[in-house]
Amino acid sequence: MSIFNDTQIAFQDKSTEQLKKAYWMFKTIEQPVITDLGIKILNFTVHNKFPFVEGIVRKTLFEQFVGGETREKSMEVVKQLFKSHIGSIFDYAIEGKEDEVTFNHTCEEIKQNIKFAQGNPAIPFVVFKPTGFGRFKLYQEVQAGAALTTSEKEEWSRVRNRYYEVCKLAHERNVVIMIDAEESWIQTAVDDLVNEMMAEFNKEKAIVWNTIQMYRTGRLEYMAEDLKRAENGNYFIGYKFVRGAYMEKERERAAEMKYPDPIQPTKEATDQNFNAAIDFVMAHLDKVAAFFGTHNEKSTELVMDKMKEKGLVNDDPRIHFGQLYGMSDNITYFLGAQKYNASKYLPYGPVKDVVPYLTRRAQENTSVAGQTGRELILISKELQRRKNR
Numbered sequence: 001m002s003i004f005n006d007t008q009i010a011f012q013d014k015s016t017e018q019l020k021k022a023y024w025m026f027k028t029i030e031q032p033v034i035t036d037l038g039i040k041i042l043n044f045t046v047h048n049k050f051p052f053v054e055g056i057v058r059k060t061l062f063e064q065f066v067g068g069e070t071r072e073k074s075m076e077v078v079k080q081l082f083k084s085h086i087g088s089i090f091d092y093a094i095e096g097k098e099d100e101v102t103f104n105h106t107c108e109e110i111k112q113n114i115k116f117a118q119g120n121p122a123i124p125f126v127v128f129k130p131t132g133f134g135r136f137k138l139y140q141e142v143q144a145g146a147a148l149t150t151s152e153k154e155e156w157s158r159v160r161n162r163y164y165e166v167c168k169l170a171h172e173r174n175v176v177i178m179i180d181a182e183e184s185w186i187q188t189a190v191d192d193l194v195n196e197m198m199a200e201f202n203k204e205k206a207i208v209w210n211t212i213q214m215y216r217t218g219r220l221e222y223m224a225e226d227l228k229r230a231e232n233g234n235y236f237i238g239y240k241f242v243r244g245a246y247m248e249k250e251r252e253r254a255a256e257m258k259y260p261d262p263i264q265p266t267k268e269a270t271d272q273n274f275n276a277a278i279d280f281v282m283a284h285l286d287k288v289a290a291f292f293g294t295h296n297e298k299s300t301e302l303v304m305d306k307m308k309e310k311g312l313v314n315d316d317p318r319i320h321f322g323q324l325y326g327m328s329d330n331i332t333y334f335l336g337a338q339k340y341n342a343s344k345y346l347p348y349g350p351v352k353d354v355v356p357y358l359t360r361r362a363q364e365n366t367s368v369a370g371q372t373g374r375e376l377i378l379i380s381k382e383l384q385r386r387k388n389r
Ligand SMILES: Cc1cc2nc3c(=O)[nH]c(=O)nc-3n(C[C@H](O)[C@H](O)[C@H](O)COP(=O)(O)OP(=O)(O)OC[C@H]3O[C@@H](n4cnc5c(N)ncnc54)[C@H](O)[C@@H]3O)c2cc1C
Pocket: 179, 180, 181, 182, 211, 213, 215, 242, 243, 244, 245, 246, 247, 263, 264, 265, 266, 267, 268, 270, 293, 294, 295, 296, 322, 323, 324, 345, 368, 369
């Protein structure tokens, strides 16, 4: 039996009303056809400003997966989570806009998050997405070694400057900054920028953290190279480990463009690679700190076991766990209760702007095998428990 089975702990912050609503919602997004259709309708109606749709979204998907419309409005959730020893990682969830005004605005928002997080244990990390700071196609060109025009060169230097400013501020304020991982055909460009920032700002401790997707081939080799660089450059490494969110897209592109599939051949191979990452961390704790972003119970338990084997205390500052807000509360609340370093990614933003994020959550819950089923079983169990009290 899973150790993450205590639904009373998992849902202590949810009213019965909220649980019933969550049950209904997961039940709906369990159906791929309904989800696909719903997403199309949602994108269209929100785009065309149908006010009643915004109201429905706010009361359903938004309430389940988002902290609030602003950082300040999300503070109620932050405080609530922290009572259960769970940190919040503000995730400015606006996606898909690709102009300089938006990039600058996002950069400012991340800086505000750093200032907000300074000295606040309830907000242990700040995060940003690479495509929040620059155009996807530009990253792609840089990675491919394309000849940039003068204006593109200037544009790229503005992207680099956003990374630099944010990481510099994080270093000054002693706040850890994590950078999300995206598609493999831009990730090398991202890795290079992040490495540059690590070398500059991680001399005393890991302030800048990269994300490693273990569904990719060759990532262990990449980490070994990173480690050598860090040893030579005398700095620390911080990694968020995830399995990876863009598998279908990655496979499709590789097949279409006839290059080797960059993704592990099977789920088992991805799982093994994730386990190998845990071993890598445990073997290099003098240099490496890690955040395991996963909803997988086995992976989480394995990290806990390895920590025990190593004689680490539960809240060893080098080991963190994280799940997305609105999902896998059974894992996060269990970890919090045991005083592990557990956090939730807490997205925030205006309803209409977080719709792409919400639709990705809905799609992921439909496509990641077993995830929605797990949520439904846990919610039913808790509803039953409350009924029998
Ligand atoms: C806090 C947090 C932060 C995250 N940040 C990022 C990020 O920055 N970038 C990012 O890309 N994702 C990110 N993710 C999403 C993550 O990569 C996974 O998509 C998601 O968490 C599901 O994986 P799992 O380990 O939770 O669960 P599991 O259900 O154990 O694993 C599902 C995952 O396994 C892999 N997989 C499934 N089938 C196969 C197959 N046939 N062959 C090979 N591999 C397969 C896929 O990666 C799939 O998503 C984040 C997740 C969390 C919780």
